[in-house]
Amino acid sequence: MSGTSSRMLTLLSLLQARRDWPGPLLAERLDVSPRTVRRDVDRLRALGYPVTALKGPDGGYRLAPGQDLPPLLFDDRQAVALVVALRTTAAAGGDLGEAAERALAVVAQVLPSRLRHRVDALADTVVVSGEQPAVGTEVLLAVGAAVRSREVLRLRHRDETRRVEPHHLLHRRGRWYVLAWDLDRDDWRTFRLDRVEPLVPTGPRFARRPVPGGDPAALVEARFKGSAVRDAWPVVGRVVLDRPAGELAPFVGDGTLVDLGDGRSGLTLGSWSWPALAAAVARFDADVEDVSPAALRRAFGVLAERSRRAAAPPPRPRPGRTNGPTGSRSGRSGVGRQSR
Structure with missing residues (x-):
């Protein structure tokens, strides 16, 4: 690989790893002049990467979101982590699992040979044990959007509609949960996403309440242990x-x-x-x-x-009685007798 191509790949990797990069700092990391950085940025733009210039005394660059997902660069550890995460998600099934399977196939096609054999071994060694309830992609996105925008969410849960203020999404032992303030119960509640159906439209915006103890994960663990706030057994x-x-x-x-x-x-x-x-x-x-x-x-x-x-052994039936539906002490038919 030529020096220019190798340097451009390093530049792209740096832009992906951090939101904003001052121009002089990029030049220092690449050991080139600021003018060379500008030329390499222009080359990335020509390849379709949306690199924007930042205003300021020294200037800078940012890899902005574009219309399409451009090729991404991962180092060896990132690639292995990505494959493990995709395999774990795929094991959950559902449309999110199917999407993970397709993404895994795409990643596998572009892995370098030095990694492909090592990652292929994960197909036989990564096993997700226990129940993995499937959560629909639309459910996950809808609840996540309500959390981000701080909008009251209506959920269909166990044949009833609940109005909640969703605060955090959490993943715990193979299941997705939303931690929310239940407006109908006037208390904190945790809902499994595979058991709810978000309803539209969402409600008004709300001011986020402070989570007791300040740690959402600790609060959820406490609730699973039967404690009100602390992550400790009662x-x-x-x-x-x-x-x-x-x-x-x-x-x-x-x-x-x-x-x-x-x-x-x-x-x-x-x-x-x-x-x-x-x-x-x-x-x-x-x-x-x-x-x-x-x-x-x-x-x-x-x-x-x-x-x-x-x-203790089960009680014996009383003498003179039978276990049949019509049996009685007098032997008369039990038809027509009213059951209480």
């Missing part, structure tokens, strides 16, 4: 389990595990309620000691009573 307990830490470690999740020796482990775990926490501890299939606090000990008693009732 209840946290500590126990000692009669089982080695090495056997428990793969299943602890966001808990804290301490190896106490002699085949015993200390576990700190959280949940949304005390009985739920007791049940979470019971799933480790080990004897439990040193339970704290007292609320967790009482919850084990509640769980034991529920388990006792669940384990």
Whole structure:
């Protein structure tokens, strides 16, 4: 590749990586004169790249959006990241997944040979596990536009219409959500995008409310844990389990595990309620000691009573009664008797 062509590719890569570039700084990065930068910019314009000049003491350049998407340059790491992202999106299915499949085919055609074989291996190694609900492209764009323009959005959700102020789009564990202030519930709510239908027209503009705690992602995580604001479980307990830490470690999740020796482990775990926490501890299939606090000990008693009732055999039918629809003690037909 000639020096001019190589320099133009470097210039294009720089323009893509940053919104505005002062002319002298570009000349310094390319190790050429400002006049050479102007000539290279003219060459890019001739190839269809919408490079605009910026006014100012030193001048500058910006790669502006055009009518068509021009060829883009990616370094090796960017290309691999792009392929992984497209494969993940394609696994979700739906029209967005189909678009990702087509984009992936386009990228694969222009990959250099040194990358193509490495990226092809990702086809067999990148696997998206679990449910990946499909979200329509139009749904994602409509909700995103309402978030950006701060317009009240009407959503059809579970056969009812909700009016919300959409604040943030979030992607969590393979699903898309919108964090919004629900005008009908007067509270923050999180909606899965694969379960809603945006309705048009949108409502009036709104002044964005401050998110409790200032972190939208933390607020959503808190709601999934049953907490009002903080990204923390409402209840946290500590126990000692009669089982080695090495056997428990793969299943602890966001808990804290301490190896106490002699085949015993200390576990700190959280949940949304005390009985739920007791049940979470019971799933480790080990004897439990040193339970704290007292609320967790009482919850084990509640769980034991529920388990006792669940384990009890079903009651026997009363003598003289049958399980048939017409059976009765007198043997008369039950037809015509009113059910309550």
